[in-house]
Amino acid sequence: MLAELTHRCPLACPYCSNPLDLDKREEELDTETWLRVFQEAAALGVLHLHLSGGEPASRRDLEDLIAGAAQAGLYTNLITSGIGIDRARLDRLASAGLDHVQLSIQDTDEDEADRVSGYSGSHRRKRAFADAVNQVGLPLTINVVLHRGNIARMRDLTAEAIELGARRIELAHTQYYGWGLTNRAALMPSRDAVEEARRTVAGLREETAGSIVIDYVLPDYFARYPKPCVNGWGRQSLNVTPRGRVLPCHAAESIPGLDFWNVADHSIADIWRDSPSFSAFRGTDWMQEPCRSCARKDIDFGGCRCQALALTGDPRNADPVCVLSPHHETVAALVEQSSTEQGFVMRGRSPAKAHPS
Amino acid sequence: MSAVPADARPRLARGVKLAEDRVRGGWNVLAPERVLKANATTVEILKLCDGERTFHEIVDELAARFSADPVRIETDAGALLADLRAKRMVEL
Numbered sequence: 001m002l003a004e005l006t007h008r009c010p011l012a013c014p015y016c017s018n019p020l021d022l023d024k025r026e027e028e029l030d031t032e033t034w035l036r037v038f039q040e041a042a043a044l045g046v047l048h049l050h051l052s053g054g055e056p057a058s059r060r061d062l063e064d065l066i067a068g069a070a071q072a073g074l075y076t077n078l079i080t081s082g083i084g085i086d087r088a089r090l091d092r093l094a095s096a097g098l099d100h101v102q103l104s105i106q107d108t109d110e111d112e113a114d115r116v117s118g119y120s121g122s123h124r125r126k127r128a129f130a131d132a133v134n135q136v137g138l139p140l141t142i143n144v145v146l147h148r149g150n151i152a153r154m155r156d157l158t159a160e161a162i163e164l165g166a167r168r169i170e171l172a173h174t175q176y177y178g179w180g181l182t183n184r185a186a187l188m189p190s191r192d193a194v195e196e197a198r199r200t201v202a203g204l205r206e207e208t209a210g211s212i213v214i215d216y217v218l219p220d221y222f223a224r225y226p227k228p229c230v231n232g233w234g235r236q237s238l239n240v241t242p243r244g245r246v247l248p249c250h251a252a253e254s255i256p257g258l259d260f261w262n263v264a265d266h267s268i269a270d271i272w273r274d275s276p277s278f279s280a281f282r283g284t285d286w287m288q289e290p291c292r293s294c295a296r297k298d299i300d301f302g303g304c305r306c307q308a309l310a311l312t313g314d315p316r317n318a319d320p321v322c323v324l325s326p327h328h329e330t331v332a333a334l335v336e337q338s339s340t341e342q343g344f345v346m347r348g349r350s351p352a353k354a355h356p357s
Numbered sequence: 358m359s360a361v362p363a364d365a366r367p368r369l370a371r372g373v374k375l376a377e378d379r380v381r382g383g384w385n386v387l388a389p390e391r392v393l394k395a396n397a398t399t400v401e402i403l404k405l406c407d408g409e410r411t412f413h414e415i416v417d418e419l420a421a422r423f424s425a426d427p428v429r430i431e432t433d434a435g436a437l438l439a440d441l442r443a444k445r446m447v448e449l
């Protein structure tokens with residue numbers, strides 16, 4: 001389960017997958033409600049709790065939330081930008097029962113990293129944060145969202161992650177919805193760059209075996225078949241937004257007409273079993289052709305609903321990344337298009353301020 | 358020869374937990390983004406990996422407890438721990 005504790009964040013990454021329409025602080029769930037949600041989730045069988053945002057450290061009750069989650073028996077993972085957590089706070093989070101920290105970095109090049117995150121000095125602060133995580137003894141994963149601007153530096157990024165003391169690095173290509181879709185032209189790497197990246201990862205895995213685990217998420221515009229939608233809509237994952245709406249997936253709010261229930265009115269178990277948004281694309285009965293009669297329908301579940309909607313206009317269509325989709329040409333054309341777009345539209349900033357040169 | 362030295366003192370890496378699954382039954386090894394269902398043998402082996410016992414002692418203890426062939430246990434436990442080490446879930 002992913003708990004988006006808040007949408008507040010000091011950074012402004014152009015591939016941010018938060019909705020364009022952010023929840024406000026006064027609408028955020030209070031401590032008590034979150035604690036109840038964690039209990040209900042554990043009772044339903046949830047094992048991992050990913051605490052994210054925005055920046056989860058913007059919540060002053062983060063310590064209490066972690067303590068409550070740990071008490072409920074959940075494995076707690078803090079997904080953070082590393083800003084706003086000093087050593088003392090980290091100590092408190094660790095003693096509250098935090099199990100793991102996931103830190104995102106933007107780039108190895110300091111200026112470039114600061115340009116992308118829209119926050120000067122952010123990269124240096126992240127390094128300091130990683131040091132603190134190691135001193136406290138918490139395991140660390142480094143997270144990098146790959147895009148055209150940093151894809152050539154995967155090797156350096158991995159070396160940096162090892163230096164930062166990470167046990168695992170997650171190299172994931174930008175997902176093109178939310179802010180990523182708005183900035184797709186500036187973020188999407190060329191086909192050659194993606195091929196090169198694939199080779200680099202294979203080599204890196206061998207070279208770094210035993211010192212770091214590399215999880216690489218393929219960019220799906222470049223694949224033949226889509227990625228499975230988080231192992232199937234309403235099968236394994238749920239997402240709670242800052243104000244308590246429960247979504248089958250992070251981006252589900254982009255699909256119009258879905259009725260999302262709120263933890264204020266229903267228990268997690270009821271929402272999981274009975275809410276219309278979870279039932280909407282659960283299993284394979286909702287599918288139409290070509291998915292309906294496809295042998296892969298239980299493997300990839302027709303791909304991403306949000307992407308199907310964004311690119312074909314109907315969330316019940318096959319994800320157009322799929323070569324069998326009649327809309328596949330749209331994706332193929334996007335891949336071939338060699339855009340030279342460089343400016344980003346920053347989350348929460350006006351485009352004019354997007355180039356702090 | 359075993360994949361794990363006899364005098365190694367294996368333990369679960371920090372951030373990796375062996376936890377009973379109260380909803381589905383059985384045990385899981387929980388790590389960030391990963392869940393491994395642990396079968397009964399794995400659970401018994403991992404419970405002894407406390408960073409105090411040597412691999413040699415773990416093998417002896419299991420062999421005694423299940424009146425099993427220590428060579429066989431050494432092979433199986435060694436393979437399990439080497440695999441979990443490669444995943445950075447166990448430290449030797």
Ligand code: SF4
Pocket residue numbers: 225226290291292294295296297298300301302303318319322323324325
């Ligand atoms: S047709 Fe549908 S089910 Fe078949 S591979 Fe394509 S997206 Fe997956």
Ligand code: SF4
Pocket residue numbers: 228229230248249250251252303304305306307
């Ligand atoms: S619908 Fe798309 S965005 Fe949502 S979980 Fe599935 S794959 Fe991810």
